[in-house]
Amino acid sequence: MNVISRQVITVINAAAIISYLTSANLHAETFANLESVGTNGVSTWKGTLPFTVTGVLITDPGEMLDSTPNFIPWNSGAGMYQLGGQWQVFVQASFSGDRGGAECWMAQNYGNLPWEPHDGSDSYSDADWTANVNRVSVDSTTGHAFKKGDLVTVTANGSLFYGGMQNINEEHNIDPSLHFSISLVVSNYGLPAPETISLSSVMQTNDSSVAHADIFDATRTTGGEHYQGMRVRINGLTLVTTDGWTTASNWNARHCTATDGQGRTIPLVHPLYDLGPAPTNRFDATGVFIQESGSSTDGTFGYKLFVQEISTSAEPELAIANKPVITWPASLGNYQLFSADSATSTNWVAATNTPVIINGQSTVILEPGATQQFYRLIQVK
Numbered sequence: 001m002n003v004i005s006r007q008v009i010t011v012i013n014a015a016a017i018i019s020y021l022t023s024a025n026l027h028a029e030t031f032a033n034l035e036s037v038g039t040n041g042v043s044t045w046k047g048t049l050p051f052t053v054t055g056v057l058i059t060d061p062g063e064m065l066d067s068t069p070n071f072i073p074w075n076s077g078a079g080m081y082q083l084g085g086q087w088q089v090f091v092q093a094s095f096s097g098d099r100g101g102a103e104c105w106m107a108q109n110y111g112n113l114p115w116e117p118h119d120g121s122d123s124y125s126d127a128d129w130t131a132n133v134n135r136v137s138v139d140s141t142t143g144h145a146f147k148k149g150d151l152v153t154v155t156a157n158g159s160l161f162y163g164g165m166q167n168i169n170e171e172h173n174i175d176p177s178l179h180f181s182i183s184l185v186v187s188n189y190g191l192p193a194p195e196t197i198s199l200s201s202v203m204q205t206n207d208s209s210v211a212h213a214d215i216f217d218a219t220r221t222t223g224g225e226h227y228q229g230m231r232v233r234i235n236g237l238t239l240v241t242t243d244g245w246t247t248a249s250n251w252n253a254r255h256c257t258a259t260d261g262q263g264r265t266i267p268l269v270h271p272l273y274d275l276g277p278a279p280t281n282r283f284d285a286t287g288v289f290i291q292e293s294g295s296s297t298d299g300t301f302g303y304k305l306f307v308q309e310i311s312t313s314a315e316p317e318l319a320i321a322n323k324p325v326i327t328w329p330a331s332l333g334n335y336q337l338f339s340a341d342s343a344t345s346t347n348w349v350a351a352t353n354t355p356v357i358i359n360g361q362s363t364v365i366l367e368p369g370a371t372q373q374f375y376r377l378i379q380v381k
Contacts, residue, residue: 026051027047027048027050027052028051028052028053028054029047029051029053029156030053030093030097031092031098031099031101031102032093032098032099032100032220033047034053034100034159034166035100035101035102035165035166035220035225035228035229036220037220037225037299040298040299040300041164041216041293041298041299041300041301042161042298042299043166045159045166049157049158050155050156051155051156052153052155052156053091053154053156053168054094054095054152054153054154054185055091055102055154056092056094056150056151056189056190056191056192057090057091057146057147057148057149057150057151057152058090058091058092058148058191058192058230058231058288059090060089060148061087061089061133061147062272063271063272063308064089064251064272064306065086065088065251065272066085066250067085067086068249069084069085069108069126069129069130070084070085070108070126071108071109071123071124071125072084072112073111073123074112074118074119074120079109079112080112080113080114081112081113081114082109082112083107083110083112083113084107084108084109084112084124085107086105086107086108086251087105087136087137088103088104090103090104090229090288090290090306091104091154092192092229092230092231093230094151094189094192099220099230100220100228100229100230101228101229101288102154102165102166102167103165103167103168103290104154104168104169104180105168105169106132106169106170106180107172108123108124108126108129109123109124110122110123110172110173110174111123113172121174122173122174123174124174132179135179135181136180139182139183139184140181140183141183141184142187144184144187146184148191149188149189149191150186150188150189151184151185151186151187152182152183152185153183154168154180154181154182155180155181156168157177157178157180158171158173158178158179158180159171161299162295162296163291163292163293163294163299163302164291164292164293164300164301164302164303165228165291165299168180191231192230192231194231194232194233194286195227195230195231195232195233196232196233196235197227197234197235198234198236198260199259199260199262199264199265199266200260200264201222201227202214202215202223202266202289202303203215203264203265203266203303204264205262205263205264206263206264206265212300212302213264213265214301216300216301224289224291227289228289228290228303231286231287231289232286232288232289232305233284233286234266234284234285234305235284236260236282236284237259237268237283237284237285238258238259238260238261238279238282238283239257239258239268239279239280240257240259240265241256242256242278244256244270245270245275245278247271247272247274249272251269254269254270254271254272255267255268255270255304256270256278258285261282266305267305268285268304268305268307269290269304269305269306269307271307271308275307275309279310279312283310283311284310284311285305285309285310285311286307286308287305287306287307287309288305288306288308289304289305289306290303290304290306291304292304324365325364325366326363326366326375327361327362328361328362329360329361329362330357330360330362331360332362332377334379334380335377335378335379335380336350336351336377336378336380337350337353337362337364337375337377338350338351338375338376338377339351339373339374339375340373340374341372341373341374342374343374348376351375353365353366
C-alpha cells in the first residue's frame, strides 16, 4: 500500500509540475540534454534561460562543501581564488526517458576570481551569504530542510560550463536575477539505487602512451559520461593514498587515489562527515560520479567518485586445523580403512570418511573430538 501511495503522489506532483511550468512559461529541461557534450567533452547545450530540471537530491546541502561564512577581500590579489563559503548539491534524473545529473553550486567571494571586479561588488557579506545559503537549503513554502532523497525542482537563471559539466550556478554574480531556486515536490521520495560498476567501465589502465586514462564517450552511452552526476557503486577498490581520507573543510585536501589492483586508478573525494578509518583491505564505495577536468576547453577527463558510503569485507582467513590425519599409499587401491574401539576387537567396521588423494597418499582427516578408535587397513576384493 505504501508503494502504491507514493506512486500516486509522484504522478500527481509530476502533473502539477508540468502545469506550473506551462503557466509560468518556463522551459522544462532534461538532464541528458543539459549535459550533452561534443568530441572534446565541451558542452553542446543550446537551451535557454531560465529553465527547470526536476530530480532527486542525491547529496545533502552540507556534505560536499563547507558553507561557513568567510568573507575575504581581494586585497590587491592576496585574496585571489579564496572563495570563502561554498554550497553545492547534486540532483539526479528521476523520470523515465531522462538520465544523468547536474551540480548546483554557488560561492561567497566571486570577487576574488581574477576576471571579476575587485571592488567587493561581486562578493557576499557574511550576513548576505548566510541568507543566500538558507534560501536554497530550505523550501520556501513548507519550511522543509532539503536532504538527499527529496524530489525537487530546480529553477536555473544562470548556467556555466566548466570541467566537463554544465553547471547550474549564479554565473559568478551576486545579482538576485541570476539566483537559482529549489522547490520541494515530494519529501523523502527515495534515493535512486546506485548503478554497480567496475573501474574498468570508466578507466583504462594507466599507460604513459595516453594523456588521460579516463574512458570518454561523447555519445554518453559508455565510459564516464554515462554515469556523470549519478549515484554509483564501484566494487573491489584498494586505497593507494590515504592522506585525503579526512573530513577537512578544504575540498582539495579530501582527495585520495584508489586502484582496482589491475593498473587502473580513480580519485576519491571524502565527504565532510566521518567515514571511519581509511580501509586497509579491499572495499566497495558508493557515491556520486562527478567530473572536474579543471578546463573550459577539454572535458574528456577528470572523472572522480564523491564517496558517501563504503563497504569493507575482511580478507579471507587461513586456518590450520589441529586434526589427526591417517594416510597410506594411494597405490593400495584394494585396501580399505577400518576402525574398532579396541585393538583386539573382532568387530572392525569400514571408516565412514572417504579418503582423498593428497600427494599420492590416500588421506582421511579425523575429528579430534571423536571417541578413541583404532584403525587398520584390510585388503578387500
